[in-house]
Amino acid sequence: MGRMVMHMQPECPPSKEPERIPKKAHGIQVNFCKNPHCKNFGVPASSETQRKGPGTAVKNDGYRIGVYGKPGMPMIRCQLCGESPPMKSNQGIFEELSRISFFLSRPCCPTKDCPNYGVPADDNKALYQAFGTAKSGAKRYRCKACHTTFSSRPPGIPTRLHKKPHKNATVFRALVNKAPFRRICEMAEISPPTLYDKIHFLHRQCLAFVAEREKHLPSRKAQRAYVSVDRQEYTMNWPNRNDRRNSSLWAIGSADTASGYVFGVHLNHDPSLDPRIIEQDALNCGDYRAAPPFRKHARLWLKGEYAESVGRPLIKTTVSMGSLTGDITMRYDQALQRNDIETPDEFTGNFTLPSKGVQVHAGYTIYAHFLLLRRLLNSIDKTRFFLDQDSGMRAGCLSGFADRIAQGRCDAFYVRINSKLSIDERRRVVRQTRRNFDKVKGANPGLTDSQIKLMMLKESMAQVAPFGKWQDKWVFHPFPGMSEPAKAMCYLTDVQGYDDDHKAWLYNKASLHSIDRFFMMIRRRVQILERSPHSGRPGQRFYIYSPYDPEVVAKMLDIFRVWYNYIFQVGKQTAATRLGLAKGPVTYEDIIYYS
């Protein structure tokens, strides 16, 4: 197997005997065939070396391991269907899942290699000892195994946060009403450091509040859930003049299509880590001698990886001409050119890594996002996903929900929308759609509107168009609306044996609207997350309102999600009331004074 050798350090200890596939971690093992039509789907490759040839005792597991695509990127190749997904570190996915779901977890020993790690303290009195109360009022515990003391809530708020508490509501309102940070300071008569303290405080309150509600999600029973998933990019300003390059991060978000409730929005960035310490540790532990999925820091962008990524030829973008078919082809093209097809973040020299915290390989954030959804949607009878067209999302969704797909309880669709149309073009499309509908109706006077819709959907299904290397079959929606004026769908899990009528209604439901509306509101209502104007060279644009610190981006995303789900009303309802997580709208004060 080709091992990646780069930045060879003479003091590096010799790397261990290579494993066949990355080790299972806390029940996670995603190294399996991702083709739902294949018998190997969801069946992990064996960690044992496989013998070939007649008369060998070891049974072949149906996979070969090797470097089949990009140099240094080991893959598993399914011998039944030929699909070869890149390997992923299960430990890396677990770390990312722990990071994004930390706010939901009950207090437990924080020492990662302690046997009590992950075992809740509040109902395991034999393993933990009560240890008084923290200043914040939170209970303290001591782990009997490793003697670490910890609190039932993350570390306390600095005392200066309690200055001017009456201004918290003003600041909260201003943050979600597109006030620039300087204006907020002026309006509330506070200094910039106090504003940042207040953002940290509001963030903590939002997470504590929402954790209490969302801990009920895994037991929420419903027949169906339709969930749309997309992502959004944020550009960061450079913090010092010596390196005038932007950094850029992605957030993946998921929303329930019926209620609009946003289950999570996760940025590919870990603010708790110091990039210098990670880099030194990666050098010491021999990460640079191991292939990416076998590294201790597989989840993180190391400096050497960044340098490698910059050195690779640019991903060529075929001009899509703004058409839907051109767009779909372009996405397949770009994905194939990536070093890891499942990881959308690749660098050019124009962009740099963030100056604070550590950037996470977006593929790991995506896998973790779907594993968290798998937990939150655990009691739903059938879940249907509408995904932005991206190989990483497909892999994350089909991995996180592999068991449910095999049970016939989960389906996934790609959805692609041409959003570049002007309002006039949109109107024209909708008028044309209406005319088509009327024509069919005129020709079939005996049919109801619903029967005509079904007929038109089935006609579109009969004209499927194959795209990309895998010849995925795309269906063009016969009557898209104003918000999604040109729309095509690809049924990724067409293995359930549904008849055409059933499939037609599923295609009809496919939409990214619920998550895209949330992302659009972020741009419109949070000043630092506004799209920066396209002037100057990409990667070297200084925009006065853009953020400097990725941690503030992630915190604003969390604060905005809680505001959007619980406070923001459409017709006296909030997303949370529609989903059944709240009885009525929540006030700013309910969150600020939540304890």
Ligand SMILES: [Zn+2]
């Ligand atoms: Zn296969």
Ligand SMILES: [Zn+2]
């Ligand atoms: Zn412990």
